[in-house]
Amino acid sequence: MTISHRLRRAAAAALTAGLLIGTLGGCNSSGSTTGDAKEGASSDEIAAALQTDTTLTVWGWAPQLKPIVEAFEKKYPKVKVNLENVGTNNAHYTKLQNAIKAGSGAPDVAQIEYAALPQFALSDSLVDLKEFGAADLEDKYTPSTWGSVNLNGGIYALPQDSGPMAMFYRADVFEKHGISVPSTWDEYVAAAKKLHAADPNAYITSDTGDAGFTTSMIWQAGGQPYKVNSPTDVSVNLQDEGTKKWTKTWQPMIDEKLVSPVAGWSDEWFKSLSDGSIATLLTGAWMPANLESGAEAGSGNWRVAPMPTYEKGKAATAENGGGGDSVLKQSKNKAAAYGFLEFSNGPEGAAIHAANGGFPSTTADLENEKFLNTESAYFGGQKINEVLVQASKDVVPGWNYLPFQTYANSIFSDTVGQVYATGGQLDDGLKAWQDATVKYGEQQGFKVSSK
Structure with a gap:
């Protein structure tokens, strides 16, 4: 660190x-x-x-x-x-x-x-x-x-x-390797394996462990790990059904080294987005301007699609x-x-x-027609706002943040982050994150329940 x-x-x-x-x-x-x-x-x-x-x-x-x-x-x-x-x-x-x-x-x-x-x-x-x-x-x-x-x-x-989440992807990379745009997480993992087997220097995405990404992915999976019963009475359960649904999908991606080890927002990360060695981003709708300014060489090759889902045909996303x-x-x-x-x-x-x-x-x-119909040259003329606006309508409801979320996120690297750094199970890392979060909340005078 x-x-x-x-x-x-x-x-x-x-x-x-x-x-x-x-x-x-x-x-x-x-x-x-x-x-x-x-x-x-x-x-x-x-x-x-x-x-x-x-x-x-x-x-x-x-x-x-x-x-x-x-x-x-x-x-x-x-x-x-x-x-x-x-x-x-x-x-x-x-x-x-x-x-x-x-x-x-x-x-x-x-x-x-x-x-x-x-x-x-x-x-x-x-x-x-x-x-x-x-x-x-x-x-x-x-x-x-x-x-x-x-x-x-x-x-x-x-x-x-x-920041409703969508999947930003390199159409040229997918076409080169005969990969269809994945609509489910099973298809996404299969695409990750096919891409990395065809080109060991290419990855479906990057992930070195980030609290915001993790919580958004849990949100999209239907997890509700944080409950706020009153301003000082909260619960933390990073082992709920939605959380485990995400870890079951993402653990093989880490174990089989299918995600790039390049840290997000670094110069190397933007270079990888420019040359296509990182082929997708799972992130918020605010990303296009960052791609245009940080990965100029990728212009014309990027596209936007809905987030892959756990149930085919059932749209679901989260805010990021x-x-x-x-x-x-x-x-x-x-x-x-x-x-x-x-x-x-x-x-x-x-x-x-x-x-x-x-x-x-x-x-x-x-809902503005001009906004919806704007064609983006960077995204090959695609009307990306149509996809992003639909994503805003497909956000899974019911999410809460903790009254001390900033602190909880700050200790992510010491818990879940260690799974990325040294190996292990995401579920174990999330349990350690939960325990540390609960301990802190109790020290600050909150009533904190957990499972």
């Missing part, structure tokens, strides 16, 4: 512990007392706030935010938005957590990924957007993204983007990535901040988001 990996794990652990210890110990007042006392506002009050001289601070890393802010300021010239990228992933969350703990310095609006949202909501750091009428927006978003922001009876963000925007309780301009959320995650902002490479979570945009 590199030093940078250790530092990221430590940052994630410190982040979650700092948030949760304060919350469960009853010391979270700093996250809820700063700013104006009134947290809700009517639509008229929100409209008035957007016509009042105001300055908002927004923390986020998505490249789409810059043009969204520019369009917002043009429509509402009295509102100045200071857009700040304070880092991605743990750097962003650690700085946010520090400001919450200090009771000052937090932005008005923060971008927060769906997997991290529960811990910030639990720490009483975010405004419940129901007080601004957000509950009326439910049918504007896909069920999976709305479910990710609707936590414990409150709405703590408006969805920004989504994505997040929303939240209003912080420290904000002194909550009405204007919520107005920014409605713009950036409503029809106008969503259109800008999609035009700049994002995949929308808004149903209107997903």
Whole structure:
């Protein structure tokens, strides 16, 4: 494990512990007392706030935010938005957590990924957007993204983007080796064997062990390892039927070395995507822009198909990535901040988001004929959004993240990750991950049950 990996794990652990210890110990007042006392506002009050001289601070890393802010300021010239990228992933969350703990310095609006949202909501750091009428927006978003922001009876963000999973594949590689596009996992494993036998330097995909990929694959298999019975009462079962369905499929892929050992997002990974030595990616709908910029030599050869399924003809997928925007309780301009959320995650902002490479979570945009019929030159002229939009409709319902998911993910490499590093059984690694997750939750004051 590199030093940078250790530092990221430590940052994630410190982040979650700092948030949760304060919350469960009853010391979270700093996250809820700063700013104006009134947290809700009517639509008229929100409209008035957007016509009042105001300055908002927004923390986020998505490249789409810059043009969204520019369009917002043009429509509402009295509102100045200071857009700040304070880092991605743990750097962003650690700085946010520090400001919450200090009771000052937090932005008005923060971008927060769906997997991290529960811990910030639990720490009483975010405004419940129901007080601004957000509950009326439910049918504007896909069920999976709305479910990710609707936590414990409150709405703590408006969805920004989504990541329904699909299979991105190299049509030229499949054609060269006479491989049909797999529609089931049995066919996918067979394709992996055929490809690697024909070319020992080629792999169906890469996987060196990643918590987000693992949980998404369990989700797609129908697993529900995390249950949130109340904000402080959760259960963890990484041995449920859906989880074992995935491990039964994926274990032979690891044992027979059918997955590339190249680490994701490395230069070598992008090179492999460019030359076709990695022939598929099982990932979220936000991937096309990354392929276009990182694997330019693959242009014209990539295509998109639905995720393989366990039952032929029965579509099923999961979300992988994505997040929303939240209003912080420290904000002194909550009405204007919520107005920014409605713009950036409503029809106008969503259109800008999609035009700049994002995949929308808004149903209107997903049903837009222009969006659906857009042909991608990189993907050989395919109308890839037709496949990706259908994927958004096929996400298996009922998924939950833990209120300390960031920490749980940070210890993945010490448990399941060891199966990839030294060999062994995924089920054993998942059990070790479960045990470590349960132990941590109990240490933080949660009631945690497991099987």
